Amino acid sequence: MRAAWVSFDVIGRDCLEASAQAGAEIVAVVTLPGPLDPNRAGQCSFAAVAGRHGARLIETGDVNDPAAIAALREERPELVFVVGWSQLLRGELLSLAPAGVFGMHPTLLPRHRGRAPIPWALLSGLARTGVTLFEILDETADSGAIVGQVAVPIEPDETATTLYAKLSRAHVELIAEHVPRLIDGTAARLPQDPRRASAWPRRTPADGIIDWDTRAPYLYDWVRAQTRPYPGAFTYLGDEKLVVWSARAVEGSGPAGTVVEERPEGAVVACGEGALLLEEVEPAAVLAVGSRLG
Numbered sequence: 001m002r003a004a005w006v007s008f009d010v011i012g013r014d015c016l017e018a019s020a021q022a023g024a025e026i027v028a029v030v031t032l033p034g035p036l037d038p039n040r041a042g043q044c045s046f047a048a049v050a051g052r053h054g055a056r057l058i059e060t061g062d063v064n065d066p067a068a069i070a071a072l073r074e075e076r077p078e079l080v081f082v083v084g085w086s087q088l089l090r091g092e093l094l095s096l097a098p099a100g101v102f103g104m105h106p107t108l109l110p111r112h113r114g115r116a117p118i119p120w121a122l123l124s125g126l127a128r129t130g131v132t133l134f135e136i137l138d139e140t141a142d143s144g145a146i147v148g149q150v151a152v153p154i155e156p157d158e159t160a161t162t163l164y165a166k167l168s169r170a171h172v173e174l175i176a177e178h179v180p181r182l183i184d185g186t187a188a189r190l191p192q193d194p195r196r197a198s199a200w201p202r203r204t205p206a207d208g209i210i211d212w213d214t215r216a217p218y219l220y221d222w223v224r225a226q227t228r229p230y231p232g233a234f235t236y237l238g239d240e241k242l243v244v245w246s247a248r249a250v251e252g253s254g255p256a257g258t259v260v261e262e263r264p265e266g267a268v269v270a271c272g273e274g275a276l277l278l279e280e281v282e283p284a285a286v287l288a289v290g291s292r293l294g
Contacts, residue, residue, distance in 0.1 A: 001023070001024060001025065001078045001079055001099065001182075001183045002024075002025050002027045002075070002076060002077050002078045002079070003019060003024040003025060003026055003027065003077055003078065003079040003080070003081065004026075004027060004028040004029070004030065004055075004072055004075060004077035004079070004080045004081070004097070005019075005026065005028070005029045005030065005046075005055075005080075005081050005082075005083070006029075006030040006031075006063055006080065006081065006082040006083070006085050007029075007030075007031060007046070007081075007082070007083045007084045007085055008031050008032040008040065008043050008044070008046075008084060008085065009040070009041070009042035009043055009044060009083075009084035010042045010044045010168070011042060011083060011084050011167070011168050011171050012083035012084040012085075013044055013046060013049055014168060014171065014172050015081070015083050015104070015171050015172060015175045016029070016046075016049060016053075016081075016083075017049065018172045018175040018176050018179070019081065019175050019179045020053060021176070022175065022176050022179035022180050022183075023179065023180055023183055024079065024179055024183065026050075026053040026054075026055045027055055027056065027075040027076070027077055028055050028056045028057075028058060028071075028072055028075040028077060029046045029049070029050040029055050029056070029057050029058065030058045030059075030060060030063055030068060030072060031045075031046040031057070031058070031059060032059065032060070032061060033059040033060070033061065034059075039205055039231055041164075041229040041230050041231075042084065042164070042229050055075075056071070056074075056075050058071045058072060062087070063082075063085060063087050063089060063093065064087070064089065064090040064092070064093055066092075069092055069093055069096065072093075072096060073096060077096065077097050078097055078098055078099045079097050079099045079100060079101075079102070079182060079183075080093075080096060080097040080100075080101040080102070081101075081102050081103070081104075082101065082102070082103045082104075082136065083103070083104045083171070084104075086115070088139050088140075088141060089101065089136055089139065090139055091139070094136060094137070094138070094139075099182065099185075100135050100182070101135070101136045102133060102134065102135055102136060102147065102182070103133075103134055103135075103136045103142070103144070104131060104132065104133050104134075104171055104174065105117065105131070105132050105134065105142045106118060106129065106130070106131050106167045106170075106171070107121070107129055107130065107131075107132065108128075108129060108130040108132060108149055108151060109132040109134060109142055109146060109149075109192055109197075110142075110143070110192040110193055110194065110196050110197035110198075111196065111197065111198050112129070112198055112199070112200055113141055113142035113143065113197060113198065113199040113200070114141060114142065114199035114200040114201060114202070115200055115201060115202040115203060116200060116201075116202065116203040117129070117200060118160050118163050118164055118167065118225075118230075119160060119203060119225040119226055119230060120200040120203075120225075121154060121163065121225075122154070122158060122159075122160065122163065122221060122224060122225035123221055123222070123225045125221070126154055127153065127154055128151055128152065128153055128154060129151075129152050129154055129163075129167070130149055130150050130151040130152045130167075130170065131149065131150050131152065131167055131170040131171050131174055132146055132148075132149045133146070133147040133148045133149070133174045133175070133178055134146050134147060134192075135147060135189055141199075142199075143192060143194070143197070144192070145189035145190055145191050145192070146188070146189070146190045146191075146192060147178050147181075147182070147187050147188055147189060147190075148174050148177060148178045148187075148188065149174075150170040150173055150174050152166050152167055152170050157224075158224070159224040159225075159227050159246075160224065160225055160226060160227045160228065160229070160230055161227055161228050161229070164229055205231040208222075208226045208230075208231060208232060208233045208234050209233075209234060209235070210222065210223075210233050210234065210235045210244065210293075210294075212235070212256040212257035212269065212270070212271055212272065212293060212294050213256045213271070213272040214271060214272050215271060215272050215273040215274060216249035216250070216252075216271040216272075216273060216274030216275055216276050217249045217274070219233075219247070219249070219271055219276050220247060220248055220249045220276065223244050223245070223246065223247040223276075224246075224247075227245050227246065228245065231243075232244065232245055232282075235257075235293045235294060236293065236294060237285055237287070237291060237292075237293055240283075240285070242281050242282070242283070242285055242293070243281065243282045244278055244280070244281055245279075245280040245281070245282060246278075246279040246280040247266075247276050247277060247278050247279055247280075248276070248277050248279065249274055249275070249276060249277075250268060250274070250275050250276070250277045251274065251275065252268050252269075252270055252274060252275025253270055253274075253275065254270035254275075255270060255292075256270055256271055256272050256294075257269065257270065257292055257293045257294040258270045258290065258291070258292055258293075259287045259288065259289050259290060259291040259292075259293070260275060260289065261275075261289065262287070262288070262289055263277065265277060265279055266278040266279050266280070266281070266287075267281075267287035267291075269287075269293055
C-alpha cells in the first residue's frame with residue numbers, strides 16, 4: 001500500500017523505516033526545509049531515507065500549504081502517517097488518503113494530549129507513560145480513534161534522554177505491529193473517551209529557567225526532565241547563561257542560588273530547601289563558593 005510520511009525527527013525516520021519493513025510502499029516524505037534547528041529536539045534530515053526508498057521529498061514549513069498538498073496528492077498515497085510534527089492537519093490533507101491519516105503521540109491517550117509530553121511526564125511524576133497510534137479524523141489534537149498502544153515504565157531516576165530512547169523504541173514497535181493490519185484492513189479503531197482526556201501545554205526553551213527558591217528534589221526533576229535532546233534547564237552567572245544538563249539533590253543550606261560548596265563532582269548550590277549538586281554545566285564554569293546564580 002502506498003504510504004506518505006510527515007515528520008522532521010529521528011523517531012519519525014525510524015518509524016518510516018519500520019513501516020517499509022512491515023510492507024508499506026513509501027512514496028513521499030513531507031519534512032521541514034533545512035538547515036536543522038538546534039532548538040527542535042531530534043530534528044534530522046530525510047533526504048537520504050527518501051532517496052533510499054525512491055520517495056518524493058517535499059520540504060515545507062506548513063504541511064497545510066496548498067503547494068505541499070498538491071505535491072503530495074500527485075504521489076497518490078493511500079495511507080498518511082504524521083509522526084513528530086507539531087502542526088495540526090486541516091481538512092484537505094485529512095481527506096487525501098483513502099485508507100486514512102494516522103498520528104502517533106508519546107502518551108497513553110486520551111490522557112496527556114498536547115505538547116512536550118516527555119518533559120511533562122517527568123515533571124508530573126508519572127510512573128508510566130507510553131505511545132499511542134491513532135487515526136486523525138479532524139483538526140483537534142490527539143483525539144482520534146486508537147489503533148494501538150504500548151506502555152512504557154518511567155524509572156525514579158529517568159531522564160529526558162533515557163525516556164526519549166525508550167519511547168523511540170515503543171514507536172517502532174507499534175508501527176511494526178500495526179502497519180500490516182492497516183494495510184490489510186484489520187486494524188482496530190477504538191474511540192477515545194473525552195471524559196477521561198487531559199492535555200499538557202506547550203513548552204518553550206525559555207521555560208527551562210531555574211528558580212532557585214524551589215526545593216531541591218523538584219529542581220532535580222526540573223533538570224532531568226529538560227536535559228538532552230531538549231534545550232536544557234538553565235540559570236545565569238552574572239550575564240552568562242549556564243545550561244545544567246545533569247544535577248542531583250544533596251544536603252546543604254544557604255541563601256537560594258548561592259554556591260555553598262565545591263566538590264570534585266561539581267558545585268553545590270543552595271535551593272529554597274536543600275541544595276543541588278551541578279554535575280554537568282555548559283559552558284564549563286568555575287563556580288566558587290559565594291557565587292550567586294539566577
